[in-house]
Amino acid sequence: MLTSNVATIALGICLAGTAWRISRWFLSDIGPESDGLSTGRRLAAAGRALLGALIHPRFWQRSKIFLWEIVLQGHLLQQDRLRWAMHMAMCYGVLLLVLLHALDDWTAPVFFADYYPTLNPFRWLRNFFAFLVLAGVLGTAIRHRRHIRFKRIRSNADRLILLLLAVIIVSGIVLESAQILSASVFEEMVEDYMGDDDPDEVAALQHYWATEMGAALPVPAGERTADAAAGQTAHEAYCAACHSRPQTAFLSYPISRFLKPVAGMMDALRIDNWLWTLHYLVSCLALACLPFSKFFHLLATPLNLLARAAGPVSDSPRAFRASRRALGLDACTHCGVCTEHCSVAPFYRVIPNPAILPSEKLSGVQRLAAARAPAAEMALLSDGSFTCTLCGRCTRWCPSGIDLQDLWQASRRDLIQKGFPPFYERAAAITPSATRAPESTVSGHPPLSLGLTDRPETFWACVQCTTCTSVCPVVAASDDPHRDLDLTPQQIMNLMRLQLKEQAFGCRMLWDCVTCYQCQEHCPQNVKVADVLYELRNEACRRAIRSPQAIAAGSS
Amino acid sequence: MTTVCPEIECDLLVIGTGMAGMATALFAAQRGIDTVQVGMTGELNFASGLLDLLGMHPVAKAQIWSDPWDGIAQLIHDQPDHPYARIGVDTIREAMQAFINFLNSSTLPYRCHPHQNAQVITPVGTLKTTYARPESMAWIDRALIDRPPCLLVDFPGLKGFSARQIKAVLHDRWPDLRTARLPFPGLTGELQTERMARRLETPTARAQLANAIRPQLGDARAVGLPAILGIARTQQVFTELQQALDVPVFEIPTMLPAVTGLRLRECFERQLPQMGVRARYQQKILPTPSLASDCFILQAGGETPEAQVRARAIVLASGRFFGQGLHADRHAIRETIFDLPVHQPADRSQWHRKELFHDEGHPIHQAGLRIDAHFRPVDAQGRCVYPNLFAAGSILAHQDWIRQKCGSGLAIASAYAAVQACQAVLGQPPQAATA
Numbered sequence: 007m008l009t010s011n012v013a014t015i016a017l018g019i020c021l022a023g024t025a026w027r028i029s030r031w032f033l034s035d036i037g038p039e040s041d042g043l044s045t046g047r048r049l050a051a052a053g054r055a056l057l058g059a060l061i062h063p064r065f066w067q068r069s070k071i072f073l074w075e076i077v078l079q080g081h082l083l084q085q086d087r088l089r090w091a092m093h094m095a096m097c098y099g100v101l102l103l104v105l106l107h108a109l110d111d112w113t114a115p116v117f118f119a120d121y122y123p124t125l126n127p128f129r130w131l132r133n134f135f136a137f138l139v140l141a142g143v144l145g146t147a148i149r150h151r152r153h154i155r156f157k158r159i160r161s162n163a164d165r166l167i168l169l170l171l172a173v174i175i176v177s178g179i180v181l182e183s184a185q186i187l188s189a190s191v192f193e194e195m196v197e198d199y200m201g202d203d204d205p206d207e208v209a210a211l212q213h214y215w216a217t218e219m220g221a222a223l224p225v226p227a228g229e230r231t232a233d234a235a236a237g238q239t240a241h242e243a244y245c246a247a248c249h250s251r252p253q254t255a256f257l258s259y260p261i262s263r264f265l266k267p268v269a270g271m272m273d274a275l276r277i278d279n280w281l282w283t284l285h286y287l288v289s290c291l292a293l294a295c296l297p298f299s300k301f302f303h304l305l306a307t308p309l310n311l312l313a314r315a316a317g318p319v320s321d322s323p324r325a326f327r328a329s330r331r332a333l334g335l336d337a338c339t340h341c342g343v344c345t346e347h348c349s350v351a352p353f354y355r356v357i358p359n360p361a362i363l364p365s366e367k368l369s370g371v372q373r374l375a376a377a378r379a380p381a382a383e384m385a386l387l388s389d390g391s392f393t394c395t396l397c398g399r400c401t402r403w404c405p406s407g408i409d410l411q412d413l414w415q416a417s418r419r420d421l422i423q424k425g426f427p428p429f430y431e432r433a434a435a436i437t438p439s440a441t442r443a444p445e446s447t448v449s450g451h452p453p454l455s456l457g458l459t460d461r462p463e464t465f466w467a468c469v470q471c472t473t474c475t476s477v478c479p480v481v482a483a484s485d486d487p488h489r490d491l492d493l494t495p496q497q498i499m500n501l502m503r504l505q506l507k508e509q510a511f512g513c514r515m516l517w518d519c520v521t522c523y524q525c526q527e528h529c530p531q532n533v534k535v536a537d538v539l540y541e542l543r544n545e546a547c548r549r550a551i552r553s554p555q556a557i558a559a560g561s562s
Numbered sequence: 563m564t565t566v567c568p569e570i571e572c573d574l575l576v577i578g579t580g581m582a583g584m585a586t587a588l589f590a591a592q593r594g595i596d597t598v599q600v601g602m603t604g605e606l607n608f609a610s611g612l613l614d615l616l617g618m619h620p621v622a623k624a625q626i627w628s629d630p631w632d633g634i635a636q637l638i639h640d641q642p643d644h645p646y647a648r649i650g651v652d653t654i655r656e657a658m659q660a661f662i663n664f665l666n667s668s669t670l671p672y673r674c675h676p677h678q679n680a681q682v683i684t685p686v687g688t689l690k691t692t693y694a695r696p697e698s699m700a701w702i703d704r705a706l707i708d709r710p711p712c713l714l715v716d717f718p719g720l721k722g723f724s725a726r727q728i729k730a731v732l733h734d735r736w737p738d739l740r741t742a743r744l745p746f747p748g749l750t751g752e753l754q755t756e757r758m759a760r761r762l763e764t765p766t767a768r769a770q771l772a773n774a775i776r777p778q779l780g781d782a783r784a785v786g787l788p789a790i791l792g793i794a795r796t797q798q799v800f801t802e803l804q805q806a807l808d809v810p811v812f813e814i815p816t817m818l819p820a821v822t823g824l825r826l827r828e829c830f831e832r833q834l835p836q837m838g839v840r841a842r843y844q845q846k847i848l849p850t851p852s853l854a855s856d857c858f859i860l861q862a863g864g865e866t867p868e869a870q871v872r873a874r875a876i877v878l879a880s881g882r883f884f885g886q887g888l889h890a891d892r893h894a895i896r897e898t899i900f901d902l903p904v905h906q907p908a909d910r911s912q913w914h915r916k917e918l919f920h921d922e923g924h925p926i927h928q929a930g931l932r933i934d935a936h937f938r939p940v941d942a943q944g945r946c947v948y949p950n951l952f953a954a955g956s957i958l959a960h961q962d963w964i965r966q967k968c969g970s971g972l973a974i975a976s977a978y979a980a981v982q983a984c985q986a987v988l989g990q991p992p993q994a995a996t997a
Contacts (some may be wrong), residue, residue, distance in 0.1 A: 473603060
């Protein structure tokens with residue numbers, strides 16, 4: 007007794023002394039920095055420093071990104087609230103069903119010792135999650151119908167998975183309905199869980215289950231009210247520990263009422279067993295197919311968002327870049343938001359090359375990366391890729407956080423290497439004696455030409471005063487315009503005057519023009535310089551750009 | 563599609579942003595007249611920056627005057643229809659004084675001898691007679707008397723300027739000229755004077771240029787460069803280069819594209835709005851103007867109307883053919899905005915003589931708007947067309963400014979006279995000009 011008291015006193019003194027020594031860390035003044043600082047501030051600063059030493063500062067940033075982007079999908083919320091709501095419903099509905107229902111044998115006992123699937127809150131939750139998934143899918147389907155962009159971009163693998171998902175959910179709901187109704191299941195349960203075979207007790211229980219628990223059981227004729235109370239007692243003794251009232255299954259229960267008229271036939275065929283088998287097997291099928299469909303984004307998108315937290319692809323170590331691009335490709339869900347915001351998407355209305363649209367271009371890049379793109383497809387992909395202006399809007403809007411701009415730059419380089427350079431390089435190869443490409447490039451639209459370049463009135467006022475060249479910002483940005491641009495604007499006008507316009511097609515000034523219209527606005531002779539450059543570009547494209555039909559016809 | 567145009571009211575609308583248009587707006591602003599100015603890129607961009615008063619009269623005898631005022635007096639006597647005769651020597655003197663004072667108070671100082679023309683070297687090596695020239699070109703005049711050894715510098719890639727050619731042409735007149743060809747710091751390939759001038763507005767490029775020139779100096783007592791010493795900060799570039807090289811530096815005007823006209827244009831475009839002129843640059847008058855009570859109503863804009871202007875008086879300084887104030891087609895010469903009567907040869911076949919360099923020039927150059935004593939355009943019978951429409955500049959008839967070497971004087975003096983006449987119509991007493 008004495009010894010333990012002494013030890014306690016000694017410990018007390020030691021702790022107090024330690025506290026006193028530690029307090030002096032925040033009270034003593036060494037150096038000029040702590041002049042005028044309160045003790046509270048010094049304590050706070052020390053706390054921060056300690057945390058900073060133990061945990062890397064980026065940890066907080068990454069945690070915040072994890073929480074905001076991956077768990078709460080906050081970047082989707084900022085873009086479109088309705089889409090966020092649909093996606094959260096579907097995403098968490100499916101995830102929680104998998105976690106709490108499919109894997110209930112492993113997850114539930116961790117938290118609940120007396121878990122049984124027909125207990126609440128699990129029964130209700132199961133129905134609720136299924137409802138979430140259905141609501142999300144339905145809402146998404148309605149939005150898809152109303153937005154034209156989605157009509158362009160559907161694939162069969164994605165349709166299959168959606169079908170499987172629908173089968174799983176619906177079969178699960180109907181399975182529960184069948185089980186609520188099934189007389190055979192009741193009998194099996196009675197055999198397994200009731201201790202004795204007292205027929206009165208069984209009858210009372212049956213009565214209870216027929217009236218209160220929704221089972222499609224024959225109610226024995228001429229019942230005495232004592233049976234009702236006895237039924238309840240029996241239920242509480244044998245069943246209630248594992249069975250909540252089925253009315254809480256707000257999806258399955260109403261359906262079971264609806265199916266009650268045919269319950270007898272269903273039970274005779276043991277529909278409930280068939281449904282269970284279907285539900286189970288299709289779930290396994292969906293699991294197996296998951297990595298081969300777009301739902302692989304369940305894994306790829308969070309990883310991609312985390313990778314993005316570290317910075318753009320160009321900041322990643324060289325050896326990691328290709329892998330990160332591949333990860334990005336797999337994170338694509340084909341949602342089409344990039345196409346919706348693409349600056350050059352309107353070109354698709356005139357040039358029917360799907361590779362102009364970023365969501366389609368990405369599929370092409372996926373095939374290019376897998377070396378599964380034939381030459382014809384690479385040609386179309388090249389034309390679409392070089393129409394892109396790298397403005398970066400797709401990258402900003404992509405909900406999966408894919409660094410699309412980097413992907414386009416990388417795939418462009420690959421395409422050049424494989425022999426599919428930008429189309430204006432093909433334009434440079436056109437000489438006046440070359441035959442024209444087939445006229446089928448621009449189907450159904452009038453030629454985009456004001457007819458300026460063929461009319462002498464356009465140029466005959468030009469006196470080569472070089473005002474257009476001196477106001478051109480593209481010329482001003484170059485140290486040596488002839489090295490970088492081949493010709494200056496007034497020299498291109500001179501070619502027009504000499505009726506040598508084909509020679510302008512290949513010069514880089516034509517393609518680097520940013521259409522600022524300074525030249526046209528400042529020309530003292532009202533020569534339409536910028537409009538002429540526009541027309542020359544359209545003419546060169548008409549002659550040099552490939553159409554899908556032309557490629558199919560095998561022309562070069 | 564109807565567009566809503568803001569409506570602007572003013573006392574005076576100046577149509578034109580050339581030498582005459584800018585001078586008109588300047589004099590009007592100095593007199594406190596509420597002025598709107600409208601104009602497009604035109605002839606001022608291509609000016610040499612030299613202000614000619616009178617160089618040659620009579621043109622047929624190629625007589626050059628060393629005292630321009632004597633020349634003007636003779637001209638007025640010989641050609642009473644010439645605009646100078648309408649203006650009068652005293653007013654011409656006042657106008658030039660006011661104009662040069664303005665330039666001196668801005669960032670573009672000019673020099674002149676009050677009673678003597680000066681001489682400037684041209685890019686082909688000849689000598690040109692002019693009245694007032696930028697400070698950066700002033701040194702040559704005195705040098706032509708002493709003819710000290712002088713270094714001329716040119717740059718590979720700058721077309722139309724060869725120091726060796728200048729030296730060869732001036733050889734008899736000025737034996738001790740040396741030449742050097744130096745790469746221009748920071749630019750390669752074909753050079754344009756505007757880019758070179760803007761580059762020299764940075765201290766780094768100036769230092770590099772000075773360092774390149776210095777080893778070539780030897781005992782030369784001055785350095786001649788093409789006109790590339792800056793655009794907005796010519797004085798600063800010019801002074802610093804002189805300090806760096808420790809000898810006088812002078813500029814020689816270049817062929818087009820040249821910055822000398824651009825300097826004047828940018829100077830005016832900066833200063834005039836600060837003086838209260840409501841400037842609408844890079845806009846033109848769109849068809850068709852109309853008259854309501856005693857005001858003109860016109861639409862100004864680019865391709866489409868951007869403003870509707872209601873003006874009590876107009877000074878038309880829209881230039882000649884290049885500035886699109888006059889338009890010549892296969893039949894006649896027309897004035898392009900108001901379709902005013904244009905004095906011209908009876909038939910197109912009489913527009914030109916068969917020799918391009920005929921001593922007396924070509925009759926088409928004498929065509930233009932005839933004016934009354936108040937500088938208002940008149941018809942063939944001498945009746946004023948509109949009482950509140952005035953004209954100034956090269957659009958006037960009975961002058962051949964290229965051959966007579968009187969372009970700037972004509973523009974500035976006629977602008978001055980037009981503003982004076984306009985003040986009477988606007989009902990304001992003539993005020994002393996506020997500088």
